[in-house]
Amino acid sequence: MSQRHPIIAVTGSSGAGTTTVKDTLDSIFNRVGAQAAFVAGDSFHRYNRIEMKKEKKKAKKEGKNLSHFGPEGNLFDKQLELFQSYGKDGTGKRRHYIHDGGEPGTFTSWEEIPNGTDLLFYEGLHGGVIDKKHNLADEVDLLIGVAPSINLEWIQKISRDSKDRGYHPDEVQETIYRRMYDYMNYILPQFSNTHINFQRVPIIDTSNPFMVRQIPTSDQSLVVIHFLKFQPSVEYKLHLKGLIEGLQITAYNTMVIPGGKMQYAMELILTKLILDLMEKRGHMYSS
Numbered sequence: 001m002s003q004r005h006p007i008i009a010v011t012g013s014s015g016a017g018t019t020t021v022k023d024t025l026d027s028i029f030n031r032v033g034a035q036a037a038f039v040a041g042d043s044f045h046r047y048n049r050i051e052m053k054k055e056k057k058k059a060k061k062e063g064k065n066l067s068h069f070g071p072e073g074n075l076f077d078k079q080l081e082l083f084q085s086y087g088k089d090g091t092g093k094r095r096h097y098i099h100d101g102g103e104p105g106t107f108t109s110w111e112e113i114p115n116g117t118d119l120l121f122y123e124g125l126h127g128g129v130i131d132k133k134h135n136l137a138d139e140v141d142l143l144i145g146v147a148p149s150i151n152l153e154w155i156q157k158i159s160r161d162s163k164d165r166g167y168h169p170d171e172v173q174e175t176i177y178r179r180m181y182d183y184m185n186y187i188l189p190q191f192s193n194t195h196i197n198f199q200r201v202p203i204i205d206t207s208n209p210f211m212v213r214q215i216p217t218s219d220q221s222l223v224v225i226h227f228l229k230f231q232p233s234v235e236y237k238l239h240l241k242g243l244i245e246g247l248q249i250t251a252y253n254t255m256v257i258p259g260g261k262m263q264y265a266m267e268l269i270l271t272k273l274i275l276d277l278m279e280k281r282g283h284m285y286s287s
Contacts, residue, residue: 006277011129032275039120045073095107118281119277144198152200173210196225197225199223223262
């Protein structure tokens with residue numbers, strides 16, 4: 001961690017909805033005048049799209065598992081190197097994974113992060129991953145988990161991958177199954193190391209996610225907000241309760257809000273946390 005060069009990470013599984021949180025944070029950065037160096041988690045995949053297909057076939061023949069959720073499919077060492085370098089002096093190398101335009105499924109060259117940024121902002125699968133060789137969570141100053149109930153997560157993934165990326169639902173279901181070991185060992189444990197988790201829970205029947213074709217709307221959901229690494233005061237919770245209609249305090253460090261209030265709640269909670277980081281950095285008092 002670094003007061004002078006803070007790192008904010010949004011972490012969550014494929015289909016969890018981390019992009020929505022990214023957009024909210026981008027808005028906050030613009031509003032408070034914080035210049036962020038953005039890093040996408042898929043830029044640390046070990047293989048490009050064509051290579052990954054070949055490696056998955058090879059692993060399957062050898063009776064091994066390979067997925068983008070686990071260490072075999074990613075460059076955790078490169079990600080840790082960036083986090084440590086940025087935390088030390090605000091520098092480091094990044095690249096981009098090309099989704100559209102150019103050559104989709106490939107990477108750009110590694111490049112230096114521009115000088116003068118206020119913080120590093122990561123969004124992806126492994127913002128707080130810990131394994132035997134790497135501890136990313138220790139390098140992050142604000143780690144935000146996005147973890148919808150697992151059935152909702154799968155519904156969102158199936159819908160996105162079939163409608164936006166052209167996969168058959170059966171292919172997406174096979175991918176979910178293939179990733180399960182890595183999901184349990186490298187994705188889920190992160191949510192015990194976060195500073196705050198946002199978990200969307202549907203309030204309609206999603207008992208068989210593979211048969212649900214419509215993502216539950218915000219009004220058909222609740223959001224559980226869980227503070228882990230800091231304990232909100234009674235005054236702070238009551239303050240939020242007065243601002244967010246329908247907020248329930250369900251435990252000392254847990255609140256539940258209507259799904260439609262999620263973005264508003266994020267704006268209120270995360271803006272304060274980001275301003276705290278900027279004040280520690282000295283940003284808010286710079287000339």
